[in-house]
Amino acid sequence: MNAMIALLDEFFGYSREPVQLGDLFLVTSWPDLRAYIDGQHSFEGFNNEPDMETPYNYIFVDRHDRLCEIKRACVKYIFSDGRGGMPGNNDAGGLSACHIWNVLGIFPVAGQNLMLIGSPSVERAKIHLASGSTLEIVTHNNTVENIYVNRVVLNGRNITDYRFTATEMMQGGILEFYMSNEVRSL
Numbered sequence: 365m366n367a368m369i370a371l372l373d374e375f376f377g378y379s380r381e382p383v384q385l386g387d388l389f390l391v392t393s394w395p396d397l398r399a400y401i402d403g404q405h406s407f408e409g410f411n412n413e414p415d416m417e418t419p420y421n422y423i424f425v426d427r428h429d430r431l432c433e434i435k436r437a438c439v440k441y442i443f444s445d446g447r448g449g450m451p452g453n454n455d456a457g458g459l460s461a462c463h464i465w466n467v468l469g470i471f472p473v474a475g476q477n478l479m480l481i482g483s484p485s486v487e488r489a490k491i492h493l494a495s496g497s498t499l500e501i502v503t504h505n506n507t508v509e510n511i512y513v514n515r516v517v518l519n520g521r522n523i524t525d526y527r528f529t530a531t532e533m534m535q536g537g538i539l540e541f542y543m544s545n546e547v548r549s550l
Contacts, residue, residue: 368425375418376434416462420471420480423526429512429547432483435466436511439485468501469513469541472530479533481526483511484541497536505543515542515550524550 373379419438422431465471468491469484484503491499516523519537533539 365425368421369427372418372421372425372427372430376430378430416458417471417473420473420482423480426549428481428526428550432511432513435482436485439463439466469503470501470533470539477530479528479530481513481516481523481528481541483513483543493534493536495534495536497534499533499536500538501541502538503541503543506541507543507545509545510543512544512547513541513550514544514546514548516540517542522550526550 370379419431419434422428422434462471466482467485468489469482469486471480471482472478473480484501484506486501487503487506489501491501493499513526516526517538517540518528518532519535519539
């Protein structure tokens, strides 16, 4: 597990200096690029579909805190309503869908009956599902500082491993996130 954490930390830049953007910092007009670099370490962000699920690998090595840090920084600095607000190639809406899932705090694993827990940026949302059901997402104590998920409850059941099935999601109900600025295990 430690080897996987080391590989993820290297990929996302926790173990090195910011390097991905190089001279872009000197020529860009992005007003908050320094914050982007600091917030992202040296991870340049999402350029295409292969990067979308990568941060969620932290769930499988018991480092959900890192996932929360990366997802919140990506939502804040990579996706925006300004010029260049969509990173990379939005093939068939892949990156915009990635953004929506990340804002909601959940993410589907491609080809599996699995939904992973991220760090929601919304206070409340309703998803009207193809099954005819509605999934309501409610985030308690959600602030800019409170990026860590300390408790997740799906229809009254505590989720203890940062995952649930897509089948459960399609049944609808209420998914509640309890946020904090401190890292705690579920």
